Amino acid sequence: xxxxxxxxxxxxxxxxxxxxxxxxxxxxxxxxxxxxxxxxxxxxxxxxxxxxxxxxxxxxxxxxxxxxxxxxxxxxxxxxxxxxxxxxxxxxxxxxxxxxxxxxxxxxxxxxxxxxxxxxxxxxxxxxxxxxxxxxxxxxxxxxxxxxxxxxxxxxxxxxxxxxxxxxxxxxxxxxxxxxxxxxxxxxxxxxxxxxxxxxxxxxxxxxxxxxxxxxxxxxxxxxxxxxxxxxxxxxxxxxxxxxxxxxxxxxxxxxxxxxxxxxxxxxxxxxxxxxxxxxxxxxxxxxxx
Amino acid sequence: xxxxxxxxxxxxxxxxxxxxxxxxxxxxxxxxxxxxxxxxxxxxxxxxxxxxxxxxxxxxxxxxxxxxxxxxxxxxxxxxxxxxxxxxxxxxxxxxxxxxxxxxxxxxxxxxxxxxxxxxxxxxxxxxxxxxxxxxxxxxxxxxxxxxxxxxxxxxxxxxxxxxxxxxxxxxxxxxxxxxxxxxxxxxxxxxxxxxxxxxxxxxxxxxxxxxxxxxxxxxxxxxxxxxxxxxxxxxxxxxxxxxxxxxxxxxxxxxxxxxxxxxxxxxxxxxxxxxxxxxxxxxxxxxxxxxxxxxxxxxxxxxxxxxxxx
Numbered sequence: 001x002x003x004x005x006x007x008x009x010x011x012x013x014x015x016x017x018x019x020x021x022x023x024x025x026x027x028x029x030x031x032x033x034x035x036x037x038x039x040x041x042x043x044x045x046x047x048x049x050x051x052x053x054x055x056x057x058x059x060x061x062x063x064x065x066x067x068x069x070x071x072x073x074x075x076x077x078x079x080x081x082x083x084x085x086x087x088x089x090x091x092x093x094x095x096x097x098x099x100x101x102x103x104x105x106x107x108x109x110x111x112x113x114x115x116x117x118x119x120x121x122x123x124x125x126x127x128x129x130x131x132x133x134x135x136x137x138x139x140x141x142x143x144x145x146x147x148x149x150x151x152x153x154x155x156x157x158x159x160x161x162x163x164x165x166x167x168x169x170x171x172x173x174x175x176x177x178x179x180x181x182x183x184x185x186x187x188x189x190x191x192x193x194x195x196x197x198x199x200x201x202x203x204x205x206x207x208x209x210x211x212x213x214x215x216x217x218x219x220x221x222x223x224x225x226x227x228x229x230x231x232x233x234x235x236x237x238x239x240x241x242x243x244x245x246x247x248x249x250x251x252x253x254x255x256x257x258x259x260x261x262x263x264x265x266x267x268x269x270x271x272x273x274x275x276x277x278x279x280x281x282x283x284x285x286x287x288x289x290x
Numbered sequence: 291x292x293x294x295x296x297x298x299x300x301x302x303x304x305x306x307x308x309x310x311x312x313x314x315x316x317x318x319x320x321x322x323x324x325x326x327x328x329x330x331x332x333x334x335x336x337x338x339x340x341x342x343x344x345x346x347x348x349x350x351x352x353x354x355x356x357x358x359x360x361x362x363x364x365x366x367x368x369x370x371x372x373x374x375x376x377x378x379x380x381x382x383x384x385x386x387x388x389x390x391x392x393x394x395x396x397x398x399x400x401x402x403x404x405x406x407x408x409x410x411x412x413x414x415x416x417x418x419x420x421x422x423x424x425x426x427x428x429x430x431x432x433x434x435x436x437x438x439x440x441x442x443x444x445x446x447x448x449x450x451x452x453x454x455x456x457x458x459x460x461x462x463x464x465x466x467x468x469x470x471x472x473x474x475x476x477x478x479x480x481x482x483x484x485x486x487x488x489x490x491x492x493x494x495x496x497x498x499x500x501x502x503x504x505x506x507x508x509x510x511x512x513x514x515x516x517x518x519x520x521x522x523x524x525x526x527x528x529x530x531x532x533x534x535x536x537x538x539x540x541x542x543x544x545x546x547x548x549x550x551x552x553x554x555x556x557x558x559x560x561x562x563x564x565x566x567x568x569x570x571x572x573x574x575x576x577x578x579x580x581x582x583x584x585x586x587x588x589x590x591x592x593x594x595x596x597x598x599x600x601x
Contacts, residue, residue: 033399035349035406084577093398098576100347100402101532105572108525112565221521225407232400263418270411273404274392281396 003137005258006251011143013250014150015209019223020230020242021157022201028237029174029194031092032082032099037227038220039110040199044070044206045215046118052125059127060149063207067200074199078192081106086188092177107220114217124214146208153204158239170194174237202227222266229273235283244284248272309445313438321437325509327550328444332451332502333523334531334542339455340495342536343467344488346398350389350405351527353412354382354496356518358503360416363429363513371435375504382500383493390489413519420515428514435508443505451498455539458494463487522565526553529572535582544583 019041026034047066051057057065085102089095128142161167172180173190180187209215230249234241249269256268276283312324333351341348361378369377389408393401420427458464466487469477477484503518510517526549534545549571556567579586 096399097345097347101576102573104349105569105576108565108572109569112563112569115565116562221407221410225410228403261418263414263421266411266414277392277396277400281400
């Protein structure tokens with residue numbers, strides 16, 4: 001009995017880690033605290049649903065369409081909507097406040113588009129819902145596949161950031177945007193790229209989530225909240241932190257839902273959040289900020 | 291107190307007395323509009339009380355508002371009305387202390403994130419409690435309070451919020467908050483207990499919001515978690531405060547009146563596109579008038595007096 005929640009906790013945790021990696025890029029590098037992040041995820045869920053049911057494209061092929069599209073949209077959002085705020089902000093803190101306000105507005109626009117179309121109903125589709133036995137527990141094949149894809153994408157991102165020139169530039173901007181300018185890094189272009197990359201990751205997360213979870217149009221806020229908590233728990237800008245914190249959150253939620261009550265998962269999330277704030281606000285892997 | 295201050299005070303007192311007669315000269319629709327304006331005035335001013343000087347954006351207005359409404363739904367029939375209000379105030383104060391103490395020691399972004407999900411958390415907890423313990427999701431609010439009485443209570447609360455805001459600004463706490471808003475590191479270096487100042491102010495701001503929710507509860511005869519914790523309320527309060535201008539305590543009033551009217555029209559004419567239109571209006575305000583209407587007026591005054599000085 002115990003291995004079943006453990007396995008679903010790990011798959012959920014892997015997806016949370018992937019989603020949080022996107023947010024940590026947007027917040028850690030581009031310094032945009034994106035409150036409409038979860039809405040991008042829900043939009044990707046609906047896009048995958050539409051591709052699967054209307055044009056019968058399977059969600060894995062759907063990734064090839066949805067992810068680049070999300071990257072382009074996010075890049076445009078950054079260039080058109082957020083660039084004026086970046087230019088006008090006198091400091092990073094001021095940009096943070098402005099970006100919170102702007103993306104909060106985007107959240108309501110996104111909700112306003114999705115709610116009239118999909119209403120409050122829950123949606124799901126059946127893709128590879130084949131039971132698979134592992135260690136005596138039954139898991140659906142789509143869950144395992146989603147976890148596999150999350151791992152592949154996560155590893156690719158990690159290698160990209162640590163082993164390539166562009167990845168090093170991104171990490172440099174995350175550490176210190178002023179010094180990054182001095183070594184001839186185009187900070188604004190890098191920030192825009194990181195923002196678009198973050199948007200691509202959350203879209204990938206959305207497509208994977210849609211394969212095994214039921215979703216509705218107003219689920220975005222909860223996903224944003226969870227991604228934020230994972231990012232803070234792991235330490236802003238730290239990919240390894242995202243992985244560990246995502247796993248902790250996914251496992252906690254699954255165990256609370258299995259053994260206590262499914263209605264209390266968000267409460268469990270908040271208890272973890274408070275514990276992090278009280279005990280280690282810089283995150284598990286974060287360096288203490290002065 | 292100078293003569294000028296006395297004159298302003300007398301004019302304001304006269305204004306409040308005039309406003310108290312609104313229920314006797316309006317019809318039902320106009321009175322409900324006036325109640326809306328009054329309720330958002332309380333919420334937006336209470337929001338500005340904390341978020342104006344500290345620049346910490348609170349997204350949890352409806353969490354406290356909804357808790358106030360629920361307090362009335364649970365206790366309204368059993369206890370005397372003033373006692374119910376007092377309990378609502380105490381609950382709001384307690385919860386905000388909890389939120390403040392766990393987040394306000396740290397940088398502002400933790401506070402924003404915490405408040406972002408707070409309304410959803412409280413909504414889910416109330417839903418869980420109602421489903422598992424009381425086994426009914428909705429509640430009826432039967433309290434013997436007339437519409438006019440709701441209006442008067444909100445008016446009184448608005449006066450209390452503005453007065454306490456004014457008193458706080460003149461106190462040591464107000465000075466401390468202005469220093470924190472300008473530069474928190476400097477504030478700590480001159481010996482201000484920044485955490486304490488922020489927590490106390492946030493607790494007051496949130497308790498006023500809770501009271502507003504409690505007073506407004508009899509307006510609905512039926513409430514459930516989705517009605518009481520509707521996130522659009524937090525969003526609207528934020529827009530109104532920003533449009534008015536958050537660097538002055540009276541600023542939000544300039545945002546509340548036009549926006550309550552605008553939302554009324556939008557809800558009647560475009561109910562399906564309400565959220566998009568409000569979102570667009572919000573972005574316009576953030577981009578075009580970051581200092582609000584009061585900021586625009588002050589800018590115009592400043593350039594006028596400069597021209598006068600040159601001439």
